[in-house]
Amino acid sequence: MRGYSGFTLIFSVLAALLFGVSMGVGLMLLLRPSSSTSASADAGADASASATAEASATASASASSSSDAPTVDPGVNDPAAAARAAKLAALRKKVKATRSSQLDAQCKKLKPATPSGYIYSGGTYSENEFVANASGCVALAKTSKAPWFCCHKR
Secondary structure: OOOOOHHHHHHHHHHHHHHHHHHHHHHHHHHOOOHHHHHHHHHHHHHHHHHHHHHHHHHHHHHHHHOOOOOOOOOOOOHHHHHHHHHHHHHHHHOEEEEOHHHHHHHHHHOOOOOEEEEEEOOOHHHHHHHHHHOOOEEOOHHHOOOEEEEOOO
C-alpha cells in the first residue's frame, strides 16, 4: 500500500491552517467585549474624577473663606485637571529624580533641547514617565523602558 501523495498532504495542511485561522478570527470577532463594558468603565472613571473635583472644590471654598486674598483653583472647573493634579501629587511622593551626569553626553547627542540626564525611580515605567513629563523631561530611550530621562537644567 502506497500512502498519500505530497500534493495531498500539503493541501491538507494548508486547508487545516486556513480553517484554524478563520475560526480564530471569527471567535475573536464574536467574543470581543461590547462597547457597553468600556462605557461603564469610563463612567466609573468620570465618577471618581468628579468626586475628586468636589473634594477640591470644598477644600478651596473653606480655604478661601478663611483667607482674605482670593485663591484661584484651576481644577474647580475642570475635574480632569484636578484628577491629574492629584495623581501627580501622589506620584511625586513616590517617584524620585536623581541627577545623572553620566547620561549628559547621550542626552546632548540624542535630545539636544534637553541636555541634562536624570534617572526617575520608585514607580513603574509609566509612573516614572508621567512625573518626568510633568517636569518637562523626555525619555532617552523609550523602547527600552529604562528610567533614563533628558531634562532642562534645574
